[in-house]
Amino acid sequence: MGEPQTMKNAAFTTTLILLVASSTLASSALTQTALTLPSAVNKALSSGPDVSSARNTYAKALANLKAKQLDPTTLGSDLLSAQQGASSNLAALNNAKLSTVQTVLSQYLSLLEGQQTLALNAAQVSLDGRNLTIVQAKLAAKSATALEVAQKQNTLNSSRQTLVNTQAQLPVQSAGLAKTLGLPTTEVLKVSALPAMPRVNASLEALSNGLERRLPSLISASQAVDSASLQVKLFDNDYTPRRTLEDAQIALQNARTALESERKSASTTLRDGLRAYQDALKQVKLAGQSLSVQQKTLSQTQTRFKLGTAAQVEVQTAQVATVNSQFALTKAQDNVWKALATLSVSSGLDLTNLVEGVR
Numbered sequence: 001m002g003e004p005q006t007m008k009n010a011a012f013t014t015t016l017i018l019l020v021a022s023s024t025l026a027s028s029a030l031t032q033t034a035l036t037l038p039s040a041v042n043k044a045l046s047s048g049p050d051v052s053s054a055r056n057t058y059a060k061a062l063a064n065l066k067a068k069q070l071d072p073t074t075l076g077s078d079l080l081s082a083q084q085g086a087s088s089n090l091a092a093l094n095n096a097k098l099s100t101v102q103t104v105l106s107q108y109l110s111l112l113e114g115q116q117t118l119a120l121n122a123a124q125v126s127l128d129g130r131n132l133t134i135v136q137a138k139l140a141a142k143s144a145t146a147l148e149v150a151q152k153q154n155t156l157n158s159s160r161q162t163l164v165n166t167q168a169q170l171p172v173q174s175a176g177l178a179k180t181l182g183l184p185t186t187e188v189l190k191v192s193a194l195p196a197m198p199r200v201n202a203s204l205e206a207l208s209n210g211l212e213r214r215l216p217s218l219i220s221a222s223q224a225v226d227s228a229s230l231q232v233k234l235f236d237n238d239y240t241p242r243r244t245l246e247d248a249q250i251a252l253q254n255a256r257t258a259l260e261s262e263r264k265s266a267s268t269t270l271r272d273g274l275r276a277y278q279d280a281l282k283q284v285k286l287a288g289q290s291l292s293v294q295q296k297t298l299s300q301t302q303t304r305f306k307l308g309t310a311a312q313v314e315v316q317t318a319q320v321a322t323v324n325s326q327f328a329l330t331k332a333q334d335n336v337w338k339a340l341a342t343l344s345v346s347s348g349l350d351l352t353n354l355v356e357g358v359r
Contacts, residue, residue, distance in 0.1 A: 034190040034191055034192035035108075035189055035190065035191045035192065036191075036192050036195075037104075037105070037108055037191070037192075037194055037195060037354070038195065038354060040104055040108055040177070040181060040191070041100075041101055041104050041105075041354045041355075043181045043182070043183075044100050044101075044103075044104045044180055044181055044182075045097055045100060045101070045355065047182055048100050048180065048181070048182065049182075050096045050099070050100055051093070051096045051097055051100050053096075054089070054092050054093040054095075054096035054097075055093055057089050057092070057093075058086070058089040058090055058092070058093045060089075061082075061085040061086045061088075061089040061090075062086050064082050064085060064086075065082040065083060065085065065086040067082075068082040069082075076230070077227075077230060077234070080226065080227065080230060081227075084223040084226070084227070087219060087223070088216060088219050088220060088223060091213075091214060091215065091216045091219045091348070092216050094214065094348060095215070095216050095345070095348065097350075097355050098341075098344045098345045098348070098350060098355065099345055100180075101341055101344065101350075101352055101354050101355060102338075102341035102342065102344070102345055103180055104177070104180055104181070105337055105338060105341045105352070106338065106341075107173070107176045107177040107180055108177055108191055109194075109334045109337065109338065110173045110176070110177075111170070111173040111174055111176075111177055111189060111191050112191045112193070112194070112334070113330075113331060113334065114166060114169055114170050114173050115170065115190065115191065116327055116330065117166050117327075118163070118166050118167060118170070120320075120323060120324060120327055121159065121162050121163040121166050122163060123319075123320050123323060124159045124162075124163075124320060125156065125159045125160055125163055127313075127316055127317060127320050128152070128155050128156040128159045129156055130313055130316060131152050131155070131156075131313065132149070132152040132153055132155075132156050134313060135148050135149050135152045136149055136152075170188055171188050174187075174188040174189040177189055177191075194333070194334070194337065197333055197336050197337065197340075198340065198351065198352060198353045200277065200340065200343070200351050202351075204270065204271055204274055207270055207274065207343075207347045207349065208267065208270060208347075211266060211267075211270070211347070211348065212263075214347070214348025214349070215266055215348050217262050217265075217266065218259075218262050218263065218266055221255070221258050221259040221261075221262040222259055224255040224258065224259070225252070225255045225256055225259050227255075228248065228251045228252035228254075228255040229252055231248040231251065231252070232245070232248045232249055232252050235248045266346070269346045270343075270346045270347055272346075273339070273342050273343040273346040273347070274343060276339045276342065276343070277336070277339040277340060277342075277343050279339075280332070280335045280336040280338075280339040281336060283332045283335065284329065284332045284333055284335075284336055286332075287325075287328050287329040287331075287332040288329055290325055290328065290329075291322070291325040291326055291328070291329050294318075294321055294322045294325040295322055295325075297318055297321070297322075298315075298318040298319060298321070298322045301314050301315050301318040302315055302318075337352070340352050
């Protein structure tokens with residue numbers, strides 16, 4: 001009696017799964033107008049509070065430097081301070097952009113994966129519902145036990161609760177991204193699939209080149225050495241107390257020690273970031289191989305179904321497994337984006353290609 005309805009459910013589920021798979025689990029299935037990653041980053045970089053503040057501070061530092069350069073009474077120490085201010089604030093602006101990209105990426109991917117998980121959960125609920133219907137039919141035919149029915153019912157209940165939990169998380173994930181973009185947090189944003197992943201072939205040596213001119217922490221430590229060196233030079237004469245000169249020399253040595261410590265820390269962070277990116281790429285390859293195997297399994301199951309040697313539920317199960325494998329690949333690709341954003345911050349370079357064109 002329940003088989004015709006079961007077949008309808010299976011057909012509906014099959015259609016849903018194939019639609020999700022064909023769009024690479026894109027959230028466009030949930031909405032006609034979805035936010036893209038480039039547009040989200042562009043909005044955050046154009047009007048985000050952190051970048052806007054850094055941009056204004058840099059403009060102020062530039063104005064101060066020009067004023068010091070034009071003032072004939074400016075002392076050498078004041079001019080150095082103005083030059084350092086402009087340099088450090090430019091690096092801070094660049095770092096704010098890269099950090100903002102990292103934040104937007106993390107929040108965007110969280111929402112995107114939430115939307116994709118919702119589609120997967122719905123497919124799983126449908127599959128579990130079909131399995132319950134089958135075991136209930138078997139119980140009626142006295143070829144299954146009541147315990148088996150209870151087990152299938154529990155599985156379905158669990159899948160339904162997972163679906164509800166995923167739905168509840170979407171507004172929270174959306175609100176985080178909306179806040180970063182300066183958008184209203186009352187509506188649940190919809191985000192679209194990611195663009196193609198950029199590839200980075202740079203070596204650790206190439207990424208390290210010029211690091212002291214890009215990272216705010218290294219620039220600050222280097223400037224401290226320059227300032228301390230200037231103080232030693234100014235105090236190294238016969239009219240400055242010896243103790244003052246000695247104190248300046250100690251301060252210079254401390255500044256050099258601090259700079260060396262920052263260099264080591266930055267180098268370690270950069271090396272770890274590059275390794276994480278390379279590992280993420282390997283995971284994408286492994287996930288791709290797993291998906292290929294699952295797709296072959298699905299194809300074989302579909303062939304067996306046509307030959308009458310496999311049941312419809314086996315096809316549906318293989319379809320859900322395939323979409324799960326596709327989702328695993330998508331998450332692996334998401335991790336590459338995250339690793340790139342982290343590596344961008346640690347290298348001071350835009351390796352995501354998302355900052356380009358935004359001033």
